[in-house]
Amino acid sequence: MKNPDAIVIGAGIVGASVALSLTNAGFKVLVIDRGAVSSGTTGAGEGNILVSDKDPGPELTLALRSRDLWFEMQDDVGDTFELEAKGGVVVARNDDGPLMILASEQSNHGVTIQKLDHTSLHELEPYLDQRYQSGVFYPQDSQCQPMLAAAHVIRTVVQRGGAFISQAKVTRILVNQGAVTGIETTQGNFSAPIIVNATGTWAGELAQMAGSHLPIAPRKGFILVTEPTKKYVFHKVYDSDYVANVASSDADLQTSTVVEGTRAGTILIGASRERVGFDGSMNYEILRRLAAQATSLFPVLRDVQLLRAYRGFRPYAPDHLPVIGEDATVKGLWHSAGHEGAGIGLAPGSAALITDAILGRESFMDGSAFSPARFEKVSL
Amino acid sequence: MIIVIGAGPAGLAAAEAASRNGTDVALIDSAPRKGGQYWRHQTAVKGYRSNRADTLFAKIENASSITHISEATVWSIEKDGNLFRVNYLQGGQESSLTAEKLILATGAYDRSLPFPGWDKPGSMTPGAAQSLLKGHGVLAGKKVVVAGTGPFLLPVATGLAESGAEIVGLYDANTPLRWALSPHALLLNPSKFLELIYYARLLKRFSVTPQFKRAVSSFSEGSATISRVNSKFNIVAKRDKSRLVDVVAAGWGFTPDLSLGGIVGCAQRVDVDGTTIFSVDDAQRSSVENVWIAGEATGIGGADLSLIEGEIAGLSASGQGVRPLLNFNRMRKQIFANALKRSYPIRDGWQSWSDDTTTICRCEEVKMSEIRESVTELGAEDSRTAKLFTRAGMGLCQGRICSRNVSEIVAGLTHCTVSDGERIASSNRPIASPISLGLLGDGKK
Numbered sequence: 102m103k104n105p106d107a108i109v110i111g112a113g114i115v116g117a118s119v120a121l122s123l124t125n126a127g128f129k130v131l132v133i134d135r136g137a138v139s140s141g142t143t144g145a146g147e148g149n150i151l152v153s154d155k156d157p158g159p160e161l162t163l164a165l166r167s168r169d170l171w172f173e174m175q176d177d178v179g180d181t182f183e184l185e186a187k188g189g190v191v192v193a194r195n196d197d198g199p200l201m202i203l204a205s206e207q208s209n210h211g212v213t214i215q216k217l218d219h220t221s222l223h224e225l226e227p228y229l230d231q232r233y234q235s236g237v238f239y240p241q242d243s244q245c246q247p248m249l250a251a252a253h254v255i256r257t258v259v260q261r262g263g264a265f266i267s268q269a270k271v272t273r274i275l276v277n278q279g280a281v282t283g284i285e286t287t288q289g290n291f292s293a294p295i296i297v298n299a300t301g302t303w304a305g306e307l308a309q310m311a312g313s314h315l316p317i318a319p320r321k322g323f324i325l326v327t328e329p330t331k332k333y334v335f336h337k338v339y340d341s342d343y344v345a346n347v348a349s350s351d352a353d354l355q356t357s358t359v360v361e362g363t364r365a366g367t368i369l370i371g372a373s374r375e376r377v378g379f380d381g382s383m384n385y386e387i388l389r390r391l392a393a394q395a396t397s398l399f400p401v402l403r404d405v406q407l408l409r410a411y412r413g414f415r416p417y418a419p420d421h422l423p424v425i426g427e428d429a430t431v432k433g434l435w436h437s438a439g440h441e442g443a444g445i446g447l448a449p450g451s452a453a454l455i456t457d458a459i460l461g462r463e464s465f466m467d468g469s470a471f472s473p474a475r476f477e478k479v480s481l
Numbered sequence: 482m483i484i485v486i487g488a489g490p491a492g493l494a495a496a497e498a499a500s501r502n503g504t505d506v507a508l509i510d511s512a513p514r515k516g517g518q519y520w521r522h523q524t525a526v527k528g529y530r531s532n533r534a535d536t537l538f539a540k541i542e543n544a545s546s547i548t549h550i551s552e553a554t555v556w557s558i559e560k561d562g563n564l565f566r567v568n569y570l571q572g573g574q575e576s577s578l579t580a581e582k583l584i585l586a587t588g589a590y591d592r593s594l595p596f597p598g599w600d601k602p603g604s605m606t607p608g609a610a611q612s613l614l615k616g617h618g619v620l621a622g623k624k625v626v627v628a629g630t631g632p633f634l635l636p637v638a639t640g641l642a643e644s645g646a647e648i649v650g651l652y653d654a655n656t657p658l659r660w661a662l663s664p665h666a667l668l669l670n671p672s673k674f675l676e677l678i679y680y681a682r683l684l685k686r687f688s689v690t691p692q693f694k695r696a697v698s699s700f701s702e703g704s705a706t707i708s709r710v711n712s713k714f715n716i717v718a719k720r721d722k723s724r725l726v727d728v729v730a731a732g733w734g735f736t737p738d739l740s741l742g743g744i745v746g747c748a749q750r751v752d753v754d755g756t757t758i759f760s761v762d763d764a765q766r767s768s769v770e771n772v773w774i775a776g777e778a779t780g781i782g783g784a785d786l787s788l789i790e791g792e793i794a795g796l797s798a799s800g801q802g803v804r805p806l807l808n809f810n811r812m813r814k815q816i817f818a819n820a821l822k823r824s825y826p827i828r829d830g831w832q833s834w835s836d837d838t839t840t841i842c843r844c845e846e847v848k849m850s851e852i853r854e855s856v857t858e859l860g861a862e863d864s865r866t867a868k869l870f871t872r873a874g875m876g877l878c879q880g881r882i883c884s885r886n887v888s889e890i891v892a893g894l895t896h897c898t899v900s901d902g903e904r905i906a907s908s909n910r911p912i913a914s915p916i917s918l919g920l921l922g923d924g925k926k
Contacts, residue, residue, distance in 0.1 A: 137860065137861065137862040137863060137865075137866045138859065138860050138861075138866060139866065139869060140865070140866065144865070144866075144869055248866075248869040248870060249859070249869075249870055252859035252860060252861075252870060253859070255860065256858065256859060256860070265860065267860065267862055268862070325918075326875075327918065328877065328915065365845070365872060365875075367875075370918075382746075383557075383744065383911040385557055385559050385568070386925070386926060388921060389921055389922055389924050389925040389926075390922075390925055392918040392919075392921035392922035392925075393921075393922030393923075393925045394922075395918055395922070396918050396919055396922050397922075402918050402919075403917060403918055403919030403922075404917055404918075404919060405917065405918050406915035406916065406917055406918075407912055407915060407916050407917070407918055407921055408876075408877065408879060408912065408915055409875070409879055409910065409911070409912050410911050410912055411911075
């Protein structure tokens with residue numbers, strides 16, 4: 102494909118979603134990636150599609166729409182990526198005040214919630230430690246297998262006339278009179294009037310190639326995976342402290358555990374958040390803390406064996422909001438990046454925002470809070 | 482103090498050498514007894530030149546500066562200032578031990594290649610058959626086929642025969658004519674002729690005639706199909722024979738266990754035969770300061786080479802000099818080891834033995850068709866992506882058995898060769914051995 106209508110850089114779930122959305126709007130789309138499909142943060146993700154962890158505001162609006170778009174995307178592509186509305190249960194041990202206030206506010210903004218007392222909480226999660234007194238059930242919280250999703254979505258793009266080139270590292274972004282004209286890569290040169298930067302954690306580097314600026318940095322996280330077990334965990338279960346940690350800008354390590362069972366029978370335990378650059382080394386103290394928190398939620402997990410642990414780098418912006426929209430200085434360069442730990446969930450919603458903006462049509466929400474222009478004077 | 486991990490030939494030799502000047506050594510191993518896989522955790526060893534083992538065992542027992550920590554499985558190693566903290570599981574508890582220096586002698590395990598039926602009861606590796614016999618006194622079956630490639634098949638076949646098994650066939654997919662490529666290796670190691678004669682006489686005694694260019698291409702319900710294969714391991718049409726057997730023991734060389742050195746961050750490279758190994762210098766030092774590595778993890782070479790490498794590592798780590806003769810002997814054995822790799826290559830033709838329904842990843846029960854679809858339908862280009870799409874390599878063994886095979890299947894389908902980077906990345910396992918969440922969390926500071 103020599104002259105596509107648009108080039109999407111990055112074959113993670115965010116890039117795949119943009120590519121599908123543009124393809125369905127009639128664009129001839131070329132997707133390129135420096136590695137293979139899902140070889141970056143998507144490949145290290147848990148597949149969270151959450152509304153429960155978001156405060157009322159633009160991100161929650163995006164998350165709600167995006168969650169529905171996930172199910173539409175599944176119908177469009179075919180049921181092939183383990184998408185499941187398994188629901189989330191947020192639990193409180195002692196003071197459930199902040200959690201209940203948040204839940205009520207979320208409910209006012211369109212989130213379906215169900216407040217749980219001790220009895221109903223333990224009916225939903227019979228293996229949860231009895232010391233947990235109350236909680237909130239979020240039936241909209243969902244789960245997918247993100248690597249499979251990205252692969253199937255890109256396959257659909259290709260079936261509909263698009264193209265995908267892997268192992269193509271961008272070496273130059275061509276800009277003429279303030280507008281992009283194409284890219285040079287290790288697999289050849291391509292021209293297009295629209296280039297979408299969906300390179301996640303590496304989006305800042307790419308923006309720089311075009312002479313622009315995006316303050317996106319990595320926030321490292323570890324995930325623990327156990328041996329397959331009997332079904333002990335029925336939803337995504339996490340402590341209400343989690344919401345505070347997601348929103349925190351603290352560079353220090355934070356751990357607050359999200360525990361869930363998978364279809365394969367394994368239990369996934371996340372998630373730590375650390376700002377340590379791209380340092381990929383294993384920190385066993387973090388694994389110990391995650392294990393301690395998981396077993397304090399579910400004491401039955403004490404005898405379950407940990408088989409593996411892996412890490413990924415979430416892309417985050419200083420205000421913890423994603424960056425979605427046209428570049429502030431370079432015309433035709435669009436960004437969908439910086440989704441931090443919510444990229445899987447927010448991917449199709451972000452794609453819809455970008456496609457609507459490119460077509461100049463009205464979208465489901467005002468996306469100005471995500472505008473790349475908000476960083477003109479901010480750096481990390 | 483020096484911590485030596487692994488009590489096979491390399492680890493035993495390292496511990497013994499380091500203790501000569503009184504250096505304190507902790508020798509950690511997961512088995513109840515010394516000897517590793519090769520000397521099979523016995524107090525007395527039978528077989529070719531087994532007196533070496535008995536001598537070494539005695540020296541270790543008599544050395545007061547060596548502490549043998551047995552039945553201890555190391556699951557991780559952390560850096561704590563300039564100390565290494567070795568975390569291990571023993572008797573249902575987690576303990577740790579710290580030292581300034583480490584010698585890793587973690588050995589290797591059999592490599593398996595998939596074929597229809599390789600995941601059925603009765604199919605095992607030669608190492609497993611030998612382990613059942615030597616470790617537990619159990620004969621895997623009455624009628625046994627030993628197959629695969631390499632000289633390791635000889636002690637397995639003769640060992641099983643001596644214990645009363647009927648060796649229905651001994652098949653090597655390569656041909657001994659390949660040794661003609663490496664005459665210097667044989668000339669430098671004349672003792673290998675004596676070893677060959679030793680096994681040849683044993684085989685003759687049990688009326689076993691090795692056959693070459695043959696492989697077990699399928700196994701089901703007590704029947705093994707023996708196929709003629711060409712030099713690429715492709716099956717030569719219409720030359721199959723069936724053999725009634727209880728057990729197929731098939732092994733295709735060895736894969737080093739790299740988990741612990743990988744955790745410490747020791748640099749790895751890809752050996753001439755495609756095996757991922759650690760890079761070490763003349764003194765067996767790894768790329769990480771104060772970590773030495775000896776034995777199979779620095780290149781598959783057998784017990785003779787492991788003993789020398791272990792001795793050099795032990796001497797170097799304890800600050801003793803290494804005699805030039807030791808270096809010369811290591812070079813001699815390395816030349817022989819490289820000749821082994823040249824004489825018993827694994828050719829890609831094995832991929833054609835499997836059909837769509839053949840299991841490639843046993844832990845997660847991933848079939849050949851799923852691996853193929855991950856490439857042709859979903860665009861997987863390496864074993865990592867294929868793993869993310871199919872779960873191959875995510876199970877209990879963490880890809881120790883299948884990840885190399887998956888890499889090569891994916892490369893075969895995409896008409897590429899497996900990159901060194903991919904081979905090295907797939908050996909990265911931060912949890913070297915499973916640990917319960919309870920014990921893990923209890924160790925929190």
